[in-house]
Amino acid sequence: MCECTDMSLDMKTPRNIYLSAFYKRSFAYHTVKNRMPVIITQLLDTLTRNKDSIVAEFGENSREDLKQVIGELSKFKYEVQTNKPLTKLVGEETDVRIYNDYIAKQASEEGETTHFNTIWLLAECYMYKRIKEMFTLTATLKDFDYFKSSKTEQYNQSIHLMDNLSQLVVDIIDNHETCDRKQAILKMLKLNLWGNKCDLSISLGKVEGPGQLHDIKALDQFILADDSEKIYQALITNDNNNIIDIVLDNSGYEVFTDLCLMDILTTFSLAKKIRFHVKAIPWFISDVMEKDFLWTLQQSKDCKNSYRQQLGSRWTEYLANGQWQVMVHHFWTCPYEFKFMSQFAPDLYELLTESKLVIFKGDLNYRKLFGEKNWDPTLSPEEALQGFLPAKLCTLRTIKADIVVGLKPGQAEICHKTDEKWMEKGDYGLIQFMSKLPKNV
Template identity: 40%
Template sequence: MMAADRTVPAVPPSLSAKVVGSFAYLTVRDRLPTILTKVIDTIHRNKNKFFEEYGEEGIRAEKQTIALLSKMRNELLTDKPVLELADELQDTQSWNLYLQRQQDLQGDQDSVSWFKSPWLYVECYMYRRVQEALWLNPPISDYDIFNEGKTQSFFESQQAMMTLCTYSEGVNKNIEELSRNQLLEHFNKLLQVSLWGNKCDLSISAGQDNSQKTSPIDSLNSLQPFILVNDSNMVWAALIAAQRPGQTEKTTAVRVDIVLDNSGFELFTDLVLADFLVSSRLAREVHFHGKCFPWFVSDVTANDFQWTIQQTVAANHKWMSKSGVQWKSHLKEGVWSYHDHPFWTQPHEFCDMEADAPDLYATLQGADLVLFKGDLNYRKLTGDREWAHTVGFNTALRGFAPAPLCSLRTLKANVQVGLQPGQGETLSSQDPDWMTSGKYAVIQFSSSESDRKD
């Protein structure tokens, strides 16, 4: 890391809907109420299903859940103070302590409201309150209100998935014979496919169709100019450096962790990348990290993860089905594993992880490389703050360094660091929405030398 990156600027304020006309303001004013309205509609549309499964109890739960969600939507639209959670889930106390922290910072309970608080906090809080509304109303507590959209996105992306599995099969067939340079070429392609898979995000489109319809491999060259920071060679170098002395081409002890974002096509691209890592022996094992409950419309839960692999096994396409069988065996053999933790569905910046979730931080320290997928993870990595574009990525992480890490992210929120002088200004003049359209992307790497394993 360059010496210039070590001069720590003052920590800027959080992005917030306080700034009228900002992307945060428009999100809180327009997009979040739209998502809540869709959630309410989905629950209402499934009224008959709840009745068939649970009788009158199901109807009562549907009504009361909608009443709680409508109340929250009204609080949001009228900028009411944020309320404590009233359920008794494992993270309730942590959320209420976080609210207390915000109130202490603001010095006034009423100042912690939907439009006056950090955008990252209130957006996360909204999804947690959706979970509360369901949890307080058994027997529909476990209902995934985002499942329909996630399922639709998966099936509408099948053509692209088949193309990807056909490519993957071609690579795997000759993988033993590939030179290191050829491995690097395939690695870069699949890393970029995983990067652009992040365009398929249902929360940014407020639940509208956002599936992948073009061939992911064929699109890569035309997308190249839109990668604003490309540290993929540093990611590769970290993987190669992690090969320990005494290992051979046939054995490796390298572990890669992937902190997942969206289900559907994006998750599929992550699985294809993870399969390549273990098939090529660049990694011995891959740990996937997902969400404990439905989150930000399309984020991966344990159910989504298992369902995606089952659907891939059952696909009516030779190479897609073969991929699914291979993935299933990776899980069975422990080469792949899925994990979740309450911290991923909390509003904390990741620089707080070591203090607030030391067990998770210690888990990530066991990895040789951590890939953070998507926009929300980037916002949490950088604290979702008003950083200057030229501030170093390492600086914006504010000490978060459990292992060498990389953000694979298409830009959908107005925070971006690590750019060259003048790069942000040029982009702003050419395309005013460059930070929020999902058209641009980064592969951004950080490794604190002191945190590298021996």
């Protein structure tokens, strides 16, 4: 038994308390105790198995660097499993200072900051940032995307789904002047929601077929909150803000659905510019980086399917003419929830104030949006934002962590009776919209 189990309490996370592995009956505890070591182990296996191909790509000098990284990963895995303190990161970059200051702050307020006794969000984000540091400190592997092979495999597993969706989207585009605009957009919102099921950090890197994600009528029963109508009204409102921001989550099928939704909104002239926000470093295995985004466009443009090929060409043109823009910011890979954005990334916060609608995709963005606390499920999303509202916001998320807000009384209890792990599997979805903060915030 590892040292960490002696320090954790055998109880559920109390209401309104930060999620943490300190509470054994939480998904945070399961993540730190089981999932995080498995992710590190799988990365070790991938690097060992692909050692020769990595050296072939990055040169013979990378062989020693790879050996160094493998040793550091093994050491870090031991630190997590035995609940060692979070050590300071190395470097002068803004995000490094943010992490180190946060760790020091937690230590001063709560005692030694270890993997099991600190906020889950910090512990999990720190793992991915620490892994990146191991590669950054090498001479040859600074730019190596150690999750790329998993993302590529996930993409290839989804080709059939992408081909089918492409035909649907091209049909809407070709008939956009006569089709039912509202129904087309509402359908695309739901298709985009269910694309969020494809998350390699939840499947622990295991790539499986995405399943039947196009049968949205059958999946409607699993949407616990649906503000699609409010989102549609926000999209069609004519005001001075003609920009839509979308904060992306996963590569593969999900980002493909993001692109399809944004193409529909562009085709219907609901935004003059769409800004795609991506991660700066390899993140939570399958999160989208700029090169993943561009690779997806190129793959679509070069594929044999005529519908997907057509979309790939359209998207490439949108980027070229400035209608679409890919944006990278360090804050998206920081350990802070979004209520701190105006403090730690005022430039990003100011940018989002220009937006007609900011769309947050996926589970981690949801956790950051609503503050990583064990809220009462019936708490209003506006209250859970804790003051963060640079523009009208919406979130499209399948539930894969034990935090949820905005449900009707009794909904959470019914789901729990059906399946005690209903908040961990991504079976249930949320489409939520926020436009005004409560007066007391």
